[in-house]
Amino acid sequence: MPSLAVLAPIVIPLGAAAVITAFGLAGVDVGRITCAAGAWGSVAALLVLWLSVRSTQELNLGALGFGSSLLLRIDAVGFAFGLIITVPAAVLLSLQPRTWQEATVAIVGVAAAVTAIESGGVVLTALAGGTAATLAVVQLDTEDVKAPRPSWGVLLGSWLALSWAGVIFEAGAGTDGFAAVPVARLTVPVFALITVAALGASGLFPWRSWPAQLWSRPSLRAAGMSVATLYPLGFYLLVREYDIGDGRYPQPALNGLLAGLGVAVALGAAIRAQGAPNRREFLGEVIPGFGGFALMTIALGTPLGLVAGLLSLAIAGALTACLALLPDRAGLASLVAIAAAVGLPPGLAFGARVLGIESTFEAGNSIGLIGLAGAAAWVVWIVAAARAVGLPAGRDTAVAETFPRIALAIAAATIVAGPALAAFQTAFANPAQGEVMTGSAAGSVAGGLVAVETVSTVLPALTLFIPLLAMAVIVYAFAGKAPVRGQARPALFTIPGRETSARLWAAIRAARVPEQYRSVVDLRAIEPAAAGGHAVLWLAALAALVFAVTR
Amino acid sequence: MIAAVAAFLGWLGVSIIVLADGRRGLAVGLAVATTGLAAIAWQEGDGVAALIVMGGGAAAAVLRYRAGPGGWVVMPPGSTPRLILCVAGGLVALWFAASVTIGPDGATRFAVLSVVGLSGARIVSSREPSSVVTAVATLALAAAVATRLGAGSPGLVPYVAAALIAAGALLLPVRVADAF
Amino acid sequence: MPSDLATCLPLLIAAAAALGLAVVMSPARISRTALLARGGTGLAGMVAIAGAPSLDLLVLALLVLAVLHASLPGKRDFSSRLQMPVVAVVLIVLALVFARVQGPELLQRLAAVGIAAGLAACVGLLPYIHVLEPEDMVAVSPTVWIGFVGPVAATAILVRARGLLSLDAGTDLGAMLVGLGLVNMLWGTLAAWRAESSTRAWHYSFMADWGLALCGFGLTVADGQAAALLILVSIVFGRLPLYLASRQALRENQSADRPINLMVAAVLAGSAPFAGFAARVLLLRGATQMSWPLALVLAAGMLLWLPVSLRLGRTLGQPRGRQALGVGIVIAANAVVGLYPLPLLTLASR
């Protein structure tokens, strides 16, 4: 396989963008089909590149000018995250209608996200990730400027923070390559910088951040694409930190801290989900919920935790496509989507979450307490899901944008694929875990295609879930109908102190500078003085500079 | 002795430019300042440079004499601050040239500092194009003479450029603000 | 090729390209010949400034440009338009005197002050802001200094000042430039965000970019200089042409939120993948080598561009025909420079 082929997953969508633009300018809209070709081409390229060699492939096209070189590499981590991003994006681009301008921005966004994943260095990842973020914001604002979207400042700040971490590596170690930076260079401050970038890039906060807000937009075209391309990038950075740190974070306490944050994110999403006024709001919390569980397990620093996290992210990717295509009405599609989202046994989500919670108990050092909280969060999710079945639909998405059958198929696939959990883990997650957890932290999850072996137990996914699935099919086929009463359902509980914090926040927002001091901070009042060309100001500034250098 | 007189002429000339509003006053001020600056260049053994400065300054003075607000108008009513500026500027320049700095070229330092400082002040404080352009011409000549303070020989290029600026600035058709 | 000229070469090329673009984009009612003549004169002056063998000649060239620019017909009179460039000339000449005469070390520091203040006055940065008349044509407004002549002049002045000052004075100059840079960064972004007049907002946004450039120059490491160069290039062939493209919409009070407006906002904000982002990365790299708290302040300050840029992007309205083409070229060029700045940096460091 020629090393230039590493460019294929990036160049193919870019080529598609060029074709769409050329035809668009000529007045011919070939957006959807070309987008689909470009995105699926990228998926195919990733599959061919990885499956044909199953080892890291690199391409170095030389220096770029800002300290890092154009080093692209496809390894197991890049392959896994590449698929997590490109497959849902390809599904959405193939089905949802878009103008050629929107299609161009969307497919270039996919190329940027794949570049971020393929980048061999931190700075290049920051550049590509920042590009993906910019394009996502452009997509969202173009579609509906009034609808909620991620704060551009937070996204830009996150990628700037990552680039800063990259230049710190370059300045200190002479390289910012994930695989080349000396382990000792991943100090706690630099780790904190990358982690803050990761959390900001994916909106991993306990409160309602953009991955939840986007689903309340009137149209879910740009929302689906943004979540599909941006959300996994933060997790990618967290995984790559293991790569830089030779399989571990600089301090064990950081694992616990981040895992705790993960539980907080999952619990926050669950609490909001159980109080959702309609089904759309509930579904909006699904991806942050998966993200929280993934963060909890990825941060543990154990092979099983990382594998469980990657599996959760893959399912979240599939559900991103599902939720963006799901119509806002009751029915089988919504029911199955909710079941898949909550992790009904024997689905993939069920298996992944069980592995995740088990990994916390087996991590030692009382991290099991975090697993306990994770299990509690899952229970809240179960309550929220049961409640959501009978909730009002919520905002009505345009029919042309929704594909109930496809959404149903995706959701059902994540449940039916439960027995394949072990195979999925062996083929998809294990290589990625092995890639980053090397040296002293080396280890892997055994079990092969049949079972997943943890430290203390074995999950016989294939042999237990196949009969369970068969039993479920028979029982549900035998079961009669049950009338679900669509009704506004009260929240089970509200977050304590929510009103107080809301009042406090409102008071802070309402705070004003007292009238008599307002002129001091009023830029419009200062502006004429500063820009009026007054000689006194020039002389004062000169005097200040003289004082500054002579003191 | 000659250097001191030349430096004094430089200061006197630029002070006249600061104090005068009429074309005659400005022309005389420019001529006197030019003479002082040229004398400094000449006295340091660069006759050609002196001639170039003199030529440029003289041409500018003649052009100023022929155009601009009529009369001398030296020290019109309300020009006390300008007078104080000239005296204070001269004293500061003298203190700097004689006390703060050391080595030869004291006269050059005094002339350059006083001419550059006062012409700059004139340009900043005036709204009248003819006095501003006159001050620009003086400033250009002083900037050229200032190159003598450097280690190596600056050659004739700065002098030629300054002379062209001095004469060219006076030739420039300056319009006042319009309702564009 | 003299290294001083080489340093300015990317800026001269960018300026020439910007001029060409301005001529192409200018609406029919403005005489393209006049624009070309004025721009060409300015460009010639910039070449003279870049090629001047000494700082003395550079100052004289600056004076010539100042006089010629002030003599152009406009809403503000000749003398007031000439004021600030002359202040710059006076300060730089005084700095030259201080740097050359024998005396205490203090003189060298005063020379550094003169260079820093003169540079700010030449470009029109806080506290030496050139008075802006929003109704003036761009060719006769201070934008010429801050967006066209200034970048070359500032680069040339600082390149030549290097050999003039002692080591300590050079360090002081760097510190002053960083200080002025931070002040202009803060002022430029906040004032551009809050200003009532969009034309003024554009003008202040130039100052914000200049703040970053000054910080880059002040860092006195190669990465800082490279960052400053990239920012100046993005000013000359990014912000300036986009401002020109927005003039008509500004006059007609148009505003739009189309993809092109958002892309322009991204270019102005220094988002990836545009030139501003690469410049910011280099700046952070340079600042990290000097002191990490400075890098932290810079990183935080860089976020202030977003609200301003969104506002300015909207003022572009809905460009059509030539203007749309021009804006597209600017966006593409900025993306190319942002992704692959090496050729420009190599050209400058020859």
Added chain:
Amino acid sequence: MIQILTALVAHSLALVVYPGLLTLIVFGALVEITWGRLAHGGWKLSDVPRRRPTPVAATVAICSVLAAVQLAAPYNPLPTEERSVVIAAIALAFTVWAELALTVEHVPEPGILLVVEFCWLLAVLGPAVQPESLRPQVLGNVLVPALLPVKVASGLLYLLCLPALLRFWPLSPPGDRRSRQRFDLARALSWFSYCGLFTTLFVPPSPDGAAAVLRFFGITFGVAALMVLVGLVMDRRGPALARGFYKRAVPPFALLVLLLVIGTSLIVR
């Protein structure tokens, strides 16, 4: 391949017959009938629902079966290393809330029920924190003195939570709840899993044999009998007492158990 097929057969047997579906139906029916006789006076075959089970009952059955095969029941075809207390806990959590999908009236006082569910989860998973093992029988076997307080407290908490989770204790006045069938199919399907899990986690298992079978089912039936007994008492005392108990007594006790878990894991480390 042979191994996979053998495992498939064994797991199917476990899921369908023992200790799966068939076992929990028989066990549940016996307990539910007993409860019907004692609570409602007399019991008729007509009390058993004739119509096809609802999808809710189907969900409860699937989850309950999955939990049942995790138990340390003697002769359980599912190998001991393949059982997990996490699967059991989460699968049973589904059974409690399935009815909420239909209408809110099926779940009176859901807030209190959720608190009870949390407490029960703590009772099930809390003892696994320090041993760092998730095999049910390993947790049942724990007899280390340092870990016994947690185990005993968790067992008590488990028993305290069970009546509410099995809807034995009325949490709301009769007027506020939908009248339930005398034979509650969903509950009948949960009896064995809940009571068997207590036996598994808090009683040391004995090696497979007839005695072990008797012991396991004896204790499991004992737990069920205790629940029925307590249920009868509470049914007569009314919902106010039950609500007050679960609001004021159980959460503080759960907090104490949590502190014990944390303290033990810190001390033993």
